Amino acid sequence: xxxxxxxxRAINVGGHVVKMNALxxxxxxxxxxxxxxxIASGNVLFTARAGARGAAERRIADSLERAxxxxxxxxxxxxxxxxxxxxxxxxxxxADTDSLSVGFLARTLTAxxxxxxxxxxxxxxxxxxxxxxxxxxxxxxxxxxxFTLARFERALGVQATFRNVTTVRAIAALMAGDxx
Numbered sequence: 001x002x003x004x005x006x007x008x009r010a011i012n013v014g015g016h017v018v019k020m021n022a023l024x025x026x027x028x029x030x031x032x033x034x035x036x037x038x039i040a041s042g043n044v045l046f047t048a049r050a051g052a053r054g055a056a057e058r059r060i061a062d063s064l065e066r067a068x069x070x071x072x073x074x075x076x077x078x079x080x081x082x083x084x085x086x087x088x089x090x091x092x093x094x095a096d097t098d099s100l101s102v103g104f105l106a107r108t109l110t111a112x113x114x115x116x117x118x119x120x121x122x123x124x125x126x127x128x129x130x131x132x133x134x135x136x137x138x139x140x141x142x143x144x145x146x147f148t149l150a151r152f153e154r155a156l157g158v159q160a161t162f163r164n165v166t167t168v169r170a171i172a173a174l175m176a177g178d179x180x
Contacts, residue, residue: 005175020037045175
């Protein structure tokens with residue numbers, strides 16, 4: 001049976017407070033097993049019966065929207081995919097003051113969308129693509145960056161959620177050895 005992490009957007013940000021035990025119960029009610037969470041930002045690890053990943057993403061998103069009253073974009077990744085995302089190092093010159101985040105996309109970017117991504121680069125923000133994920137380097141605190149997820153999604157027409165690389169590495173470590 002495949003093991004996944006659900007990377008959920010809009011959990012415990014912007015006034016959307018969700019208790020992790022309630023989130024675990026929601027996933028268990030959907031028939032998933034081995035459910036656990038990692039930090040309170042919408043990272044849920046679980047095992048699913050074999051089936052289509054896209055269908056599971058939609059089931060989770062629909063269930064959470066009904067339970068929480070707002071849309072929750074949902075992105076599933078396997079242990080192998082998280083290991084690849086965690087291991088990739090697009091910037092060898094990161095300064096101590098830099099932050100690095102990984103953007104998990106609803107789908108792979110087209111050539112035109114990859115070009116549009118370049119328009120977000122500036123004196124503080126750099127972007128790199130690898131294995132279908134976007135790596136965002138910010139040379140200032142993320143809250144001071146000119147980059148926003150809303151502008152990104154409008155310009156590229158694809159949903160995404162970002163996690164700090166430290167969180168990505170921790171999730172990959174938790175999933176190490178899981179089939180995926």
